[in-house]
Amino acid sequence: MLSGALAADLAVNGLVTGLFYGLMAIGLALIFGVLRIVNFAHGEFYMVGAYAYTIIAARLGVPLFVALPSAFLFGAALGWVVERTLMRPLYANIGSWGLMRDEYAVIVTFGLSLLLVNLVDKAIGPYAFRAPALVSASRVVVGPALMSGQKVAAAVVTLAALALIALFLRFSYWGRAVRAVSQNRLGASLAGIDATAVSSLVFALAGGLAALAGALLSPIINASPDVGAFPAIKSYVIVVLGGMGSIPGAFVASLLLGLVESFGAVLVSYQYRDTFGLVLLILFLLFRPQGLFGERGREV
Amino acid sequence: MTYASHLTIAAFAFSTSLAASACAADPIKVGVTVTQSPPGSVVQGTQVKDGLEVVAKMLNDQGGVLGRPIELVIEDTQGLPEKARAAVEKLITRDKVVGIVGEHQSSNVLAGMEVAHRYHIPYINTNGWADAIREKGYPEVFNPNNYNRRVAMAAAESIKKLGAKKVVAFAENTDYGIGLAKGIGEQLKTVAPEISYRFDTLDRAAKDYLPAILPLRADPPDVVVDVMLPPAAYIMMNQVYEQGVAPSAKTWFYDASGLADYPDFWQNIKEAGKDLLVFGLYHPKMKAPELAKTVGDAYTKKTGAQPNRLLYQAADSLLVLTDAIKRANSTEPDALVKALEATKYTGTRGEITFSNESGYKFHQWLDIPYVTFQVTEIGQKVADSPLVEQPGQPLDPSKLAHP
Structure with missing residues (x-):
């Protein structure tokens, strides 16, 4: 049986872990919502963000409050370039979105993933780097839990970033455009929305969010070329659990996965920690394939 | 004999002597499997690789082994057993190495030594600590390194x-x-x-x-x-x-x-x-043979880093193999395995001998400091x-x- 203190500790840590998952997964959900493709290089944006922050802060000596947004911008710029150069040819000159060749997106993003991992491995080296922490305190008391100061700071920044994204999508012109395109690309285009620009924006935003997640966690998980693999896998699971393309769904599923992993590791076994998400995934696919907030199907 | 015949004979003799001297200088190829890219430990792989290169250079500067230079043929395993297995297969069948050294991860040793055993090629385990490596009892596998x-x-x-x-x-x-x-x-x-x-x-x-x-x-x-x-x-x-x-x-x-x-x-x-x-397994304040200082200095000169345990383990791996080649006066597998079993060699960490007791002691240097x-x-x-x-x-x- 769990003691109350341990249960509270697990809950806090599970929710914080879920927040970090959310920052990654929401970008993936946005891309799927707007472009209807799965970005297999999403973990590498996370890796690029971790390295960008580490290099800018530790090597170039730039202040941390500048290095962190710089990592976001670096990821966003990379996302924008990827969309313009690799994604754009997939749907350029194709009138109907339904004609897009999904398999090309899979191959291109998978190839991009391998390219980025190997580029970083050769250019920077395979060694793990620990980035400077935003908060140097090794231990901070958060209710019943103990955390590193960096983890608390990362959680606060993550919450702020998620709130900004929510506000942006809800109230801004471009946020409404993103939602319109994700509902019906052709319809949105007929209404005068530049769907192509929205695609670029979404890829940049997703790249920036993943890079921000990598930057925030790099003082904890240490930047290395393969650092993005695990968060990416979690993100794919979360996007399906939340409902493909659903932003609120991705957020709730992130917290759910964080909690399930945290409690499951103690109540069942730590050995199976990474299988809990996959078990959830199978259960959802069997009994609620549309996910938490997804739609069963959509016809236009 | 005509002038032309003399010329032909002289040319033949010259070309034969050239071929013979080339043959005498043919390198002795030693296969190396190390991690040079993730997900395995590249830090370990680099230390081992640098250590082996330092010792190979020292040996070659002293005239090589049996008058032949030592050539290291290096393969990256990424720390993955399947790649280690493929690397050893390639080193033995394509590169024709006389022995394998360098592996620093137990899982990879367990994979690679299977291939070495199949081809009956000496396999010097540089840093695989798993007892299962010894318990297999393969005659080709020798362990001048630490064990679990x-x-x-x-x-x-x-x-x-x-x-x-x-x-x-x-x-x-x-x-x-x-x-x-x-x-x-x-x-x-x-x-x-x-x-x-x-x-x-x-x-x-x-x-x-x-x-x-x-x-x-x-x-x-x-x-x-x-x-x-x-x-x-x-x-x-x-x-x-x-x-x-x-x-x-x-x-x-x-x-x-x-x-x-x-x-x-x-x-x-x-x-x-x-x-x-x-x-x-190493501390600068430990007592060590004179050879440790020579190897350590050469390593620092090459890399700028201080000596470490993997340097000495790598050095001893190559040194026991080349010592066996010298004593066997051959690179034939049977002769090398026999010579390795009779090893009594003072390396960088002490006098290395291999036990013949079965189980985790098999072909193991038992008194690792x-x-x-x-x-x-x-x-x-x-x-x-x-x-x-x-x-x-x-x-x-x-x-x-x-x-």
């Missing part, structure tokens, strides 16, 4: 001397990690059966070990043992410290993997490294750390620095 049982014995003795009642180990999910963690448990049952011991297996690729660590906060053990390798070990150690578990006034942190001499240790570990007790040192300052170099245990000097807990 040795670390397990050392760790059990140290834990007993620390007066521990409850011990928890964190082991990575590899042959090395699980093998060593089990070995420590078995040795503790023998030397201190009253100690409660358990180990948790952690995924080497994971980044968050808190769910395994959190339950220790309420009921901390007397000793936490690290049986993991970087980079995962660094993350685990930081999280154990972050949760206030160890090192702490109640709990010692015993590093059975000897991480404190890794070049990236202090880059990744800060406060979590202070007061750490470290099992080591080891030490325990304590890291007493953040950023401390191994050379500056106090040596708290070495051959002839048992561990005295009263002399340890307490957190």
